[in-house]
Amino acid sequence: MIRRLFRWPLMSASLFAMWLLLNRSVAPGQILLGAVLALALPRLTAKLRPTAVRVRRPWVALRLLATVLWDSFLSNLAVARVILGGRERRHRSGFVEIPLELRDPHGLSMLAAILTGIPGTVWCELSDDGSTLTIHVLDLQQEEDWVRTVKDRYERPLREIFE
Amino acid sequence: MSVLPWACLAAMLCFALAMILATLRLLRGPQAQDRVLALDTLYMNAMLLLMAMAIRYGEVLYFEAALVIALLGFVGSIALAKFLLRGEVIE
């Protein structure tokens, strides 16, 4: 019974946190209601979420988050420079194909969120078999650098977390 | 006399200008995907505008609307994108 209730602990926890954040209150009533909802909603929507999430290494995740934030900050500045800079700087963009080993859908999603969330790179296309990822890079100097960056900085931690 | 309202106004002006830029792209295109992208950007800027407004008037409730845009503003854009990609929104 308990196990069935807590089949989606991470999601339930997130929902619970979201509820409290939304209500900006930690009154007992809100906690109770939040708990009920946090347990009920994942259950009610379970059928529509066929793929399960498994997060193994929370530490890696935190470290990844920090990396991403920092990269993103730098990229923001870089992209701003490109936009405000001269015409020639805006002509160094191009596609990069990256062979992927990550297969977990949630891992892929996170990778997508990361790549898209970092200015300067855009997730464009994942081949149907999931083996090759095409991204578009704004300031493309060295194709190989980008492949390495993506695989080392993001793919590997994600594989650790999700696979 | 605080600097914050003025800062907020300045930020709001920025966001509004950004919205106009997005609108220009929306009008100009040239392709459908550009326009969808512009619309999405428009929404995001609008969300930021609302947040600045929330600070400016010290009213936390404006934030709710921003939250709705953050959570659901993308739905219109992905519907458009899906339409471009698949020819229909719901298959």
Next chain:
Amino acid sequence: MELIISLAIGALAGSGIWLLLRPRTFQVILGLSLISYAVNLFIFATGRLSIDQLPIIGGDRPIDIHHYADPLPQSLVLTAIVIGFAMTALFLVVLLASRGLTGTDHVDGREVE
């Protein structure tokens, strides 16, 4: 502010009317949507413009209409938005049906000339 919002209402209504008078059903539906924006803003404006006066009781504002935005036009607009949404949906389906049954998207169900 009053002038801006009046101009906004006017521009929305004008664009809407222009589209309303066009011969294609899709133009008409967009025109109706624009008109309903204009009308909603117009209704809203009848309660006058109040900045930072949410019609939510609380804080230390005296309960007086001059410290609150007029809630009544707001509730009217809400109703109007909902009804407008419903009508847009209906009209959309009717125009689709008309396109399918008549073979044209002209509002009169046949091409002129």
Next chain:
Amino acid sequence: MNPIPDWAALLASLLIVAAGLLALVGTLGLWRFESFYQRMHGPTMVTTFATLFSCAASALYFSMAEGKPVIHEILIAIFVALTPPITTMLLARAALYRHRRAGKEVPGKDDLRGGAAADFGELADETSLPELPSS
């Protein structure tokens, strides 16, 4: 609302103005870049640090004003991090498809060198969809 300390006001001001500028620059990118794929990069600035700064400014301000920590802005940050990839990916894929259909090889050899991407901007506008399948 209680008045907030000057340092907080100043910090919040800086954050929100920075957010404004970032958003403006990002959207400017939408306007200035010449190919669709490049244009996709600009708005990312709006959804990342412009949003983050705004959220920070808001959290700072409301925490000070209400005298208790207000961090619900974090929700916005999370959602804004999660949702744009969906649109962007679908759009990018759609753009690729449409370009291929129009006869361009994307991503082709030229693209990897850069420069040729500008050509895509001149493709015929095909916005009046859906089209008839070309038999």
Next chain:
Amino acid sequence: MMRSLLDHLLIVPIVLPLVVGGAMLLLGERRTRLKAGINVAATAALLATAVALLRRVNAGGVEVAVYLPANWPPPFGIALAADRLSAAMLVLTSIMALCSLVFAIARWHRAGVHFHPLFQFQLMGLNGAFLTADLFNLFVFFEVLLAASYGLLLHGSGPDRVKAGLHYIVVNLVGSSLFLIGVSMIYGVSGSLNMADVALRIAQMRDGEHLLLQAGAAILGVAFLLKAGAWPLNFWLPPAYAAASPPAAALFSVMTKMGIYVILRLSLLLFGDDAGASAGFGSHWLLLIGLITLSFGALGMLAAQNLPRLVGFSAIVSSGTLLAAAGFRSPAVTAGALFYLVNSTLALGAFYLLLELIERSRSYGADLLALTREAFGLDRLQVDDDDDADTGDAGVAIPAAMAFLGLAFVACALLLTGLPPMSGFVAKFVLLSSVLNPGGLTPDVGSGVPASAWVMTGLVIGSGLTGLIALARMGVRTFWAPSGRAVPRLRVIEVLPITALLALCVALTFQAGPAMRYFEAAAAALHAPHDYIRGVMAARQVGATAGVLP
């Protein structure tokens, strides 16, 4: 302190259809027979309620029955108010509803899904609009009735219906926008939505404001004129009514009258003699528009090449007549107009029902259910449609079908052209006599009547003539032409409603005296709305403080 149902009488005509409609949705798409039964029972109950209400307001003492849904005092909460006019309209609506429903059960209700709930929602809208004393609530009920009417108009689908429906919807959406603009302007100037309250506030308005209010009222008026089918806002009407399925069209004959009702009600309430600078606003325009509409309708009847279109134009004629009558602003004329209104509604309803039977005799069987499934060649795959076990027309065919059709046609034609012995003649007499003798019948010693009265008389008579010419042509073509048409099979439940409506008209002829007394009282109250205003404004909440349980 359980209060009797009688206290809630005013809300029943609104709540009953809503409950029944909602409950029928839970029954799913099948089980039309059960739904038909429920629907008939509910509509009959509605008729009973309406009659009870009419008796109540017609009894001495209670002139205006007021009900406060949600129990907030006027002018703040929404108020429902029934006076003689509203009650009469309710009765009329229920009668039309019952007749068209019974007619529909013969076959039409199977032509598409959800006929029965839509029908009930339509009734809810009509009843609500007749009862409400709140301007915005009026808008809401207008939308309810329009939404349902869209559904009923499109019921059965098919190219003509969809085409006409498209126009009808667009036009009405524009009308709704005007409605909203008008109402909100009135609110923006007067600060109230309660009709009685607005009427009180108008009297105290300063210069610029009353002009703005009049502008609002004028725009509002355009919306109602549109619904009433006034020229030049009525081009949508003949095709829409012709395309609607007959039971829907019959019910629609009440809907043009809805526009008239509101115009009468509001113009006399808001711009009555006490309205200060705004008194009498718009009546000249009403008269003018009415007369033009009347002429237009008369011309249209003459020009019409088919029967449904002809009847549509005769609906326009009756609208024009009523609008012009409203423009006279005289209690006597209004009373006559009300009599005319009832008569023409019944007649048009009967005619629309009859039309279908006539058309059926023209090409029997081909008209029914425009089927659209062949589009894909996938008939089987589409979700199974609504036809239950029997396909509808296996009933008792009544004998002498053609004779019935002919007689009914003649009766309808007489009603619409205002020829004896049907009540149409009495209606025209009543109307014209009061137009020519607004102060009652007294020897005229040179006081004279305005030219408009003569014009009105001429046009009403002239419209009768064009109607007669057109209907005679159609009738001869339909019934006397040696076309060897098949004798249609009619079912008793198709004949019954038509007969009932015509019988009511005959009864109206004989009971013209009592009916006129009722309408005179109704008109007097309309023209001197003090009682209405006082009744609405004086309504009290139930219980001392609302919202807290005793």
Next chain:
Amino acid sequence: MLPFVGSAVAAFLPANARNREAWLAGAIALAGTVQAALMYPDVSYGGVLRYEAAWLPELGLSFSLRMDGLAWIFALMVTGIGLLVVLYARYYMSPEDPVPRFFSFLLAFMGSMLGVVMSGNLIQMALFWELTSMVSFLLIGYWHHRADARRGARMALTVTAAGGLCLFAGVLVLGHIVGSYELDDVLASGELIRTHPVYTLALVLIALGALTKSAQFPFHFWLPHAMAAPTPVSAYLHSATMVKAGVFLLIRLWPVLAGTSDWFWIIGGAGLCTLLVGAYAAIFQQDLKGLLAYSTISHLGLITLLLGLGSPLATVAAIFHTMNHATFKASLFMAAGIIDHECGTRDMRRLSGLYRLMPVTATLAMVAAAAMAGVPLLNGFISKEMFFTEAVVVGNEVGMRFALPVAATVAGAFSVAYSWRFMHDVFFGPPPRDLPRTPHEPVRWMRLPAELLAFACLVVGIVPAYTIAPFLATAARAVLGEQVPHYSLEIWHGFTLPLLMSFIALGGGSLFYLILQKGLRLRTVERLPLIYRFSGKRSFERILTLATALADRLTNSLGARGLQPQLVVIVMVAVGVGLCAARGLPSLRGPVAPGAADPAFALLWVMGIVCAIGCAYQAKYHRLVALALIGGSGLAVCITFLWFSAPDLALTQLLVEVVTTILMLLGLRWLPSRKEPRELGLRTPASAWVHRGRDLLLSVGCGLGLAGLSYALLTRPYPDTISSYFLEHALPGGGGANVVNVLLVDFRGFDTMGEITVLGTVALTVYALLRRFRPAPESIPLPHQQTDQGKPDGDGRGGVDPSTGYLTVPAVLVRLLLPAIALFAVYLFLRGHNQPGGGFVAGLVLSVAFILQYMMGGTVWVESRLRLVPQSWIGLGLLFAVGTGLGAWLFGYPFLTSHAFHPTLPLIGEVPLPSAFLFDLGVFVLVVGATMLILTALAHQSIRSHRAAQHTQAAAEPGERPWN
């Protein structure tokens, strides 16, 4: 007292047997005759019988019967001749004819006619008057399989009923003048009427009624065509009764209307023309009944002329001639009918020498014809003498010293001529050849009516003083009262001018006939010499056609069938009306100072307006662009709401925006694209530019108008609004801090109930319409995107997740969001009463969450995992909302009264639970149901395409096998 009621009732009890019907009809007619006859003592010497029943007393309309001498005479004529006609018709009608209908109409007619003559109220008379037109229409068209019958019936109806309407109008005018519609009152107010300014109007209208009914020039043309009716009908209606109604009316109102020059010229003029034209035309008819019809016209003209002369004596003559004409003409018609019945034709060119075959009938006919010609010793002679006398006397008075007598004599001669024609052409000459039937004498009972009538002609003609005199006196007194002049019904007045005229007429007429017979070969004349161009019938039909065409053109130019012109008109009217009403406004800007403009807000609306105009520009060929642009405007609206303190509106607007976009896109799938004209190599015609210019002006004008209105409103002082009450009572009374929400669910919850009904209704309509949806053929195949790219994996059937490949990532993210969005919906719903939110917004949010899943997983996959029955949700939502409202009844409060419960729970404390909350729950459920129903109904259409694609594949496969 009420024979016509009995007859009318009986008329609607049709039986099948000819005899029974005839007996019934005969009995009623006989009863009527007897009853009428029995009333004689009461009405002679100026007595008046009255019967009155209240009908519409307030408006001066009562059901009143009034029998005086005139009415008595006419009533007797109606019933008496009616009796004879019934008897005649019993044998005339063939067994194949639907006799019940005939007799029922005949009786109905008798009733109506009695109603006309016995009406004591003018309105009631007009009523019966029209009734006679109606019934005569049915009787004329009795053999409606014949084209001439149909045409004749329509013509008669149109003319007489139009006249009847005029009469109705005239009577209304009379009533207006007199202040009463009662005949007694009207008859007492002759002076008032004749001096009233609208006397002429009344006279013209009433004259129109009378002249059309009595087939007077220029409305005479319908009567000959009415001869398509069965002969009994002609005999009854078109000689004895209905056509006499006009005359009756003129006699009836003679005391009040006559005596003016208007009267003389209108009535007399029409009568004179009719007299001559009718008589002249009668000579040249080939149809027996046609001859009789024109002669009837002529005689009616004579009567009308007599009445028009305005002298009392002429009026007496008119009454007398009316009676005489009824007798001889009815018998003539019966004779004609017998001939027709026996010979099978009425064509005088084919008939001849019938005297030998049917001597009795011939004798009868000749007696009657002689009476018609005015031969001495027959009744026609006496009244004609009176006419000649008056023509001489009155002609001198009004300055027509020669014209009137000459005209009278000429008319007399004509009438002699056609009487000759009738007698000579039919009964004499060589025996008839190749007739359809071999004629012989008819059965005795069929001849009897004619015999009786002919006998009456003789008797009255020979001994008038002992037969007709008292009755005539009675009638004359009823009309003229004390004015009754001295007159004598002697046959011999000595050698006077009238006698001379009589003889001139007799001789001249005979001579004229001879000349025509020999010289013009009368039998070959096909159309009327000299005046055939002025055929009333042709003019009538031309006028009708013209009127119809004109009406058609007018309707088309005053109306429009297209939508755009209609909308242009509506918009123009709305703008015009608004401007007109507000034109007195001293200045647009009112006294209230506007607030300081915020540059950010201005920029926002620069964006909003650019989007709106862009949308207007792009919508025709670039739908997707327009859709995106309108989203920009919507966003501006939404932010504006928030700017001016309307968070609920902003939320709702935003969500509606999102849902609408999805909806439109779902729709665009089925709307084939349009190509720009330049792509197709077309040029826009100039007329289109004109239209566009007009529309542009109109839309700019409309926009400025609305902007002006709103600016005027915004700068006017804020009224003392009812909203203050809502602010004050929201928390204490409504139990919520968010006043807008309290308004929605409590103060004006009734509106919301209607609103959700609208939503539900529309959803049902959409669903019903899509059930029978036929998409455009071009849009049926799968979109090229899908045929080109295929689907990554499966089609979602059998639970296989279709979101694989490039759809994986979006699907994962969207599915992760589902519980979050659902939670958000719950949040918005729960706090709606105090903060922005509420059932509607929450419902939309949840719907969007579901639709997102549809977008990712496809319809089939989602619906295999999520069973929503949106229609039940709609029903449930409605019932929940209404149920909450009805709950208040239990506590004795009106519908929808809100109650706040405040249960205190352990640990949590007091929980505010207003009943409005339950109401809002209903709203929530309904909104989810309706939105889902609309969206999924559209989405389900796509399944068709997929199936169609599968079908074509499946069909293609077996075909390919043989090749492998």
